[in-house]
Amino acid sequence: MVVAEGVGGVEEISRKIEHLTGIDTRATVLGHVQRGGSPTVQDRVVASEMGERAVRLLMGGTGNRVMAMRQSQIVDFDIYEALNMEKPFETELYNIANEISI
Numbered sequence: 001m002v003v004a005e006g007v008g009g010v011e012e013i014s015r016k017i018e019h020l021t022g023i024d025t026r027a028t029v030l031g032h033v034q035r036g037g038s039p040t041v042q043d044r045v046v047a048s049e050m051g052e053r054a055v056r057l058l059m060g061g062t063g064n065r066v067m068a069m070r071q072s073q074i075v076d077f078d079i080y081e082a083l084n085m086e087k088p089f090e091t092e093l094y095n096i097a098n099e100i101s102i
Contacts, residue, residue, distance in 0.1 A: 001013070001017065002051070010027040010029075011027050013027070014026060014027040046069065046074070049074050050067040050074055053067060053074055053076060054067055054076075057076060064078060064079045064080070065077065065078065065079065066078075066079050066082040068082070
């Protein structure tokens with residue numbers, strides 16, 4: 001769920017979602033995790049496309065979806081399917097991050 005900046009009450013919304021669904025839920029303020037600087041044009045375009053697709057699905061009566069990029073295409077998965085997908089650890093990428101970190 002996305003809540004517009006400045007709306008407030010995200011912790012309460014998070015608790016209510018968890019209470020109603022039984023799914024472990026946390027509120028995250030994007031600014032706290034975005035440490036990569038200002039979004040690029042591509043970041044903004046992809047976010048807009050994902051948001052549009054999510055809203056279109058909801059308007060069509062389809063919920064519980066996760067938006068993702070696969071081979072430069074926006075795709076959506078059932079949330080439970082996404083949670084059960086194998087997510088291999090990328091050792092080479094981890095090693096590169098360690099080498100360039102300060």
